[in-house]
Amino acid sequence: MLLLAMLACAAEEPPVDAPTYHADVAPILRERCEGCHSDGQVAPFTLGSYATVSTLGEAVVDSVETRRMPPWLASDDCNSFEGSRWMSDDEIATLREWLDAGMPEGDASGALDPFEPLDDSLDGATHSVAITTPYAPDFEQGNDDYRCFVVDPEITEDGYVTGYEIVPGDPAVVHHMILYLPTSEDEEARAKQLDAAEAGDGYTCFGGPEVDSTMLAAWAPGTWASEYPEGTGIAVPAGREIVMQMHYNNAGSPDATDTTEVLLRIEPEVEDELYSFFWVNGRLNIPPGEAEWTETSETRVGAYVGNLPGTLTLHSIGPHMHSIGRSLNATLIDGDDGSETCLLDVPRWDFNWQFGYRYETPVTLEMLDRIRLSCTYDSSDRDTNTRWGDGTSDEMCLATLMVTYDGD
Numbered sequence: 494m495l496l497l498a499m500l501a502c503a504a505e506e507p508p509v510d511a512p513t514y515h516a517d518v519a520p521i522l523r524e525r526c527e528g529c530h531s532d533g534q535v536a537p538f539t540l541g542s543y544a545t546v547s548t549l550g551e552a553v554v555d556s557v558e559t560r561r562m563p564p565w566l567a568s569d570d571c572n573s574f575e576g577s578r579w580m581s582d583d584e585i586a587t588l589r590e591w592l593d594a595g596m597p598e599g600d601a602s603g604a605l606d607p608f609e610p611l612d613d614s615l616d617g618a619t620h621s622v623a624i625t626t627p628y629a630p631d632f633e634q635g636n637d638d639y640r641c642f643v644v645d646p647e648i649t650e651d652g653y654v655t656g657y658e659i660v661p662g663d664p665a666v667v668h669h670m671i672l673y674l675p676t677s678e679d680e681e682a683r684a685k686q687l688d689a690a691e692a693g694d695g696y697t698c699f700g701g702p703e704v705d706s707t708m709l710a711a712w713a714p715g716t717w718a719s720e721y722p723e724g725t726g727i728a729v730p731a732g733r734e735i736v737m738q739m740h741y742n743n744a745g746s747p748d749a750t751d752t753t754e755v756l757l758r759i760e761p762e763v764e765d766e767l768y769s770f771f772w773v774n775g776r777l778n779i780p781p782g783e784a785e786w787t788e789t790s791e792t793r794v795g796a797y798v799g800n801l802p803g804t805l806t807l808h809s810i811g812p813h814m815h816s817i818g819r820s821l822n823a824t825l826i827d828g829d830d831g832s833e834t835c836l837l838d839v840p841r842w843d844f845n846w847q848f849g850y851r852y853e854t855p856v857t858l859e860m861l862d863r864i865r866l867s868c869t870y871d872s873s874d875r876d877t878n879t880r881w882g883d884g885t886s887d888e889m890c891l892a893t894l895m896v897t898y899d900g901d
């Protein structure tokens with residue numbers, strides 16, 4: 494009886510108005526997935542044909558319903574970000590309805606043309622840094638290898654980085670990359686000491702470069718070239734070397750080696766200097782055994798940047814926690830009337846995706862405004878308190894802010 498019922502069910506025609514692959518599903522995957530899930534791109538399989546997508550049906554729908562995919566942590570309910578990959582509830586519902594209707598293919602004459610990757614290379618690159626000796630990521634300890642390389646862009650005159658492009662050695666293993674600019678020659682020297690103290694090129698670094706630095710560039714798969722807001726750039730002094738933090742993930746290429754290169758466009762002058770700094774909630778003390786523990790801090794903007802006359806314009810924000818981080822929220826509280834503006838909401842943190850999010854409309858920060866930063870952790874598996882630190886089992890709660898200063 495049961496078998497008959499199942500057969501009857503399988504033979505049933507999908508409802509007439511059910512979404513079909515060609516008409517409804519493929520356009521969503523084209524927009525949301527194929528930038529990475531296509532030949533030669535970072536994801537381990539393609540999502541461009543009925544054959545593959547219908548084989549993976551349940552996995553595809555589950556990945557979007559849980560918002561593991563596409564990789565994009567900042568909710569659109571909070572603010573509007575350029576190039577947002579946050580999927581609408583309707584798009585997700587369409588994929589679910591299609592799966593539940595038995596994944597009808599629909600009319601193949603309406604099939605999309607094959608995917609063409611975007612050409613987003615950087616115009617006018619002036620410098621480059623690269624891992625010159627092919628690096629073999631070490632996957633002995635697990636699926637991830639975090640490594641910092643001290644690289645020399647050979648900057649001969651002070652200038653400003655206005656854009657960058659990453660040329661990954663092997664896109665299949667390079668999961669993300671962050672470029673850090675040591676804040677002084679001493680900090681640069683410390684990075685070199687860390688490098689010298691470890692065998693092979695570079696040194697192990699998990700949460701950051703382990704020396705005082707500002708963030709110059711953050712890259713995660715999906716885009717290759719990035720430009721800072723028009724007319725802005727981050728100052729780089731002549732001679733300064735840069736720390737390139739690589740996260741290698743073993744998604745199926747255990748023998749790969751990497752020679753990632755980063756192209757930089759450094760210009761002698763910009764209209765507005767772009768400052769990158771960390772907004773930190775640093776007094777963490779997370780007790781063990783808490784499935785949901787929130788740490789919140791609230792600080793006045795002026796107290797953070799030294800009460801400058803004038804205002805700041807916030808261009809982008811990037812969340813950062815470590816492995817027991819679960820969600821993060823940053824809210825701007827108006828100094829005059831206490832009204833609140835959501836700056837960033839990350840309902841589901843994922844350490845694997847270190848993106849910065851650029852506002853569609855930059856936000857003005859007044860010196861009397863406050864920023865509240867909250868991070869929520871799951872310490873169920875811990876048996877001691879977790880504190881702030883660089884190590885894998887330490888935690889962080891910070892937002893990288895990129896601002897320009899609208900002085901007097």
Ligand code: HEC
Binds near residue numbers: 526744
């Ligand atoms: C920015 C690049 C990128 C985009 C966009 C992207 N993916 Fe992925 N996807 C990856 C990478 C890389 C992996 C390999 C696993 C990892 O690194 O997390 C992956 C893995 C997966 C997996 C297997 C792992 C899991 O968590 O289930 C599924 C399923 C998946 N992607 C579905 C999708 C779907 C569906 C979309 C679009 C709605 C999408 N992806 C968009 C990069 C991307």
